[in-house]
Amino acid sequence: MHLVVDHPLVLHKLTILRDKATGPKEFRELVREIATLMTYEATRHLNLKRKVVETPLEKCEGYEINDKNIVIVPILRAGLGMIDGVLQLVPNASVGYAGMYRDPATKMPVEYYAKFPAFFDDTEVFILDPMLATGNSAVKAIDLVKAHGGKHITLLSIVAAPEGLKVVESAHKDVKILTCTVDRELNDDAYILPGLGDAGDRLYRTK
Numbered sequence: 001m002h003l004v005v006d007h008p009l010v011l012h013k014l015t016i017l018r019d020k021a022t023g024p025k026e027f028r029e030l031v032r033e034i035a036t037l038m039t040y041e042a043t044r045h046l047n048l049k050r051k052v053v054e055t056p057l058e059k060c061e062g063y064e065i066n067d068k069n070i071v072i073v074p075i076l077r078a079g080l081g082m083i084d085g086v087l088q089l090v091p092n093a094s095v096g097y098a099g100m101y102r103d104p105a106t107k108m109p110v111e112y113y114a115k116f117p118a119f120f121d122d123t124e125v126f127i128l129d130p131m132l133a134t135g136n137s138a139v140k141a142i143d144l145v146k147a148h149g150g151k152h153i154t155l156l157s158i159v160a161a162p163e164g165l166k167v168v169e170s171a172h173k174d175v176k177i178l179t180c181t182v183d184r185e186l187n188d189d190a191y192i193l194p195g196l197g198d199a200g201d202r203l204y205r206t207k
Contacts, residue, residue, distance in 0.1 A: 002165055002177035005041050010034055010180050014158070018196045024205045028081055031130060031158065031203065034180060035085025038156050042126060042178050043090065067092040071117055071150070072126045075100065075141050078200040079128040082156065086126060098127070098141040107190045109137040111144070119149035130199040132157035132179060134190050135167030142172050158199075159183055161192045 016022055017030045048063040070093040074080050077099075087093060099113030119125065127141050138155055145153060153175045155168065160179040163186050168177060183192050191198070200206065 002169065002179060004182060005038050005178055005180050007037060010037050014180050018194065024202060027202045031081040032085040034158055035082035035156065036088050038178055039086045039089045042154050042156055046124060069120065069122060070124045071096055071119065072128060073098055073141065073145060075127065075129040075137055076113065078130050078203060081130060081203045082128040086128065098144055100137055100140060102137065107134060109140045111140060114144050116148045121151060123150065123152065125150040125153045127153060127155045130158045131192060132160035132164040133186060133192050135164035138164065138168050139171045142175055154178060159192055159195055161186050
C-alpha cells in the first residue's frame with residue numbers, strides 16, 4: 001500500500017529538488033524539509049496517550065506520543081540526507097543504519113553494514129531512502145529490519161518508480177510506503193525518469 005504526499009509545499013520543493021541547477025547545499029536543505037513534511041503524514045497513525053498538564057490557569061487533559069519507541073533507518077548513503085528532517089518532529093527516536101550499494105552489473109544491492117537498536121513488538125520503524133527505483137535496496141533493508149525484530153514498518157521515499165513500488169509491495173504487503181511522486185519509469189541503467197538524478201551524488205557532490 002502506498003500513499004502519495006502531494007501537499008502544495010511538497011510539490012513546490014520537489015520541483016526545485018529536480019532542477020539540475022540546484023546545488024548541494026540547497027539540495028540537502030530541500031531533502032531535509034521534504035522529509036519533515038513527509039514525517040507529519042507518516043506519523044498520523046501513531047498511538048496517543050492521555051496526559052494531564054497544568055496551564056497557567058488550570059489543569060487540562062492533553063495527549064502525548066512515545067517517540068522513544070520510534071526507530072528511523074536510513075539506507076546508506078542517500079538516506080542520511082533525510083534523518084534530520086525526521087528527527088525534527090520525533091527528536092527522541094533511535095537511529096539504525098542499513099548500508100548497501102548497487103552492483104553496477106547486476107543492479108542488485110550488496111549489503112556492507114547493518115546496525116539497529118532494539119525493536120519491540122510495538123516499535124514504529126521508518127526506513128528512509130530518497131529514491132525508490134528498482135525497489136531491491138528497499139526490500140533488502142526491510143528484510144534486515146524484520147530479521148532483527150521490526151514489525152511495524154513504513155518506507156519514506158521522496159521519488160518512486162512504478163517498478164520499485166511493485167517490487168516492494170509484492171515482497172512486503174504489510175509495509176506502508178509514502179512517496180511524494182510516482183514518476184514515469186526506469187531507464188536502462190535503473191535511474192528514475194524524470195527523477196532527479198543520483199540523490200547521493202547530489203547530496204554530497206561526489207560527481
